[in-house]
Each structure stands twice: as structure tokens, then as C-alpha cells.
Amino acid sequence: MFPDLDLNDPTWGNLEDPDWSIEFNIGREDPVESIMLHVRGGGDVVEVIQRAARALGCRALDGSSGEFIEDGGADGWADFQAYRDSVLGQGGVS
Template sequence: MSWDISLFNAPPETTIEEIPRDYEPLPIGSVAEVLSRLQAAFADLDLSDPTWGDLERSGWSIEFNIGSEDPVRSIMLHVRGGGDDVVQVVRETAHVLGCSALDCSSGEFIEEGGRDGWADFQAFRDGVIGQGAAAQNVER
């Protein structure tokens, strides 16, 4: 189970509800530009598969689903693990790429100094995993 974040060029100063259904975001950049910016920002980002990057740090990992479309219109981040420093990496990724980060769990944008849904997601995930473990113990 992952905390999913969608990176794309959203209209400035808007909520997800205000974005028209037919909105076509401007590209984030060419594949070469996006990969170059990400590698410059995160030297430990594994881009051996340029469509699917992997960043692993102590306690958490982020998969970068970049895809093969050129130019890149959006990137999906799949965050796993725990720890508070991962949110800053998500924010830094959006900043480096000059785009917005949408928390797919809450439906809200993650902004510098603003609230994010990481703690809520971890609590939900841990509850689901805990319920699953409890159910398995009952069945035995």
C-alpha cells in the first residue's frame, strides 16, 4: 500500500474542485529535462529504468512513475514506509520540476508550510494492516 502523489502543472492558486474536467496541463518538460532535474536534485535516485525511478532512504522509499510519454505531463509518486522527512522530499520534487503535488488520498495540494496527508495515510495504513493481522490471528 502506498501514499500516492500526482505531480502535474495545475492552474495557480486553485483547488482540485476548481479545475475543469477537460483541463489539459502544460507539460512538466521533456523526458530528458525531467530526468536531468530529478538526478541533479537526488543523486541517489535510481533511474536505470527512466520510466520508473526509485529513491530509497532510511525508513521510506518513493517510486517515480514517469512513464514514456514525451513530453512528460504528469508523474505519480508512490511513497512507502514511515518518517516525517519524506514529505519534504515530495515538496522538493514538485519544486524542482516546477509543478504541483496532489495528495491522491485527501484530494488536496501539498504546499510548502501547508498541511499534508502523510500522517493520516500512515494511520490509515497501519490500521488496515493491524486489522488484517488481527483477522489472521482470529482465523488460526
């Protein structure tokens, strides 16, 4: 599903795109009960997160709102980017 996912360390995966990066904090437990994603950058990364959740047979939870990310829903990510850009004094990230 994600051929570019770097799992050299099976407890901590890394997926990179020119606009964003996602670190997959998988941990050492077997079976895996949850994975924390650390998302950085800009652009539309929500679809990637949703594809990963579907591939794993789970749902993605937006840590900032406590709500599940629904299909087509990117409000939390858009809100985060707007907040981040206002704190950094930028109109957008290049």
C-alpha cells in the same frame, strides 16, 4: 537534486531512504505531463516530495484528498500512516 535517484529505467525511477521509498512512475511520453509517485514507509517524506515538485516546476497533489500539498502540510501523509498502522494493528512502523 537527488543523486540517489535510480533512473536505470528512465520510465520508472526509484529513491530510497532507510525510512521510506518513492517510486517515480514517469512513463514513456515526451514531453512528460505528469509523474505518479508511489510512496511507502514512514517518517517525514513530504519535504522530499515538495523538493521534487519544486525542482520540476510543478505542484504535488495528494491522491487521497485531491488537494495540493502545501508547504508545511503533511496531514494527508500523517492520516495515511495512522490508517495503515491501524489496519496492520501497529502503533508505528519500524
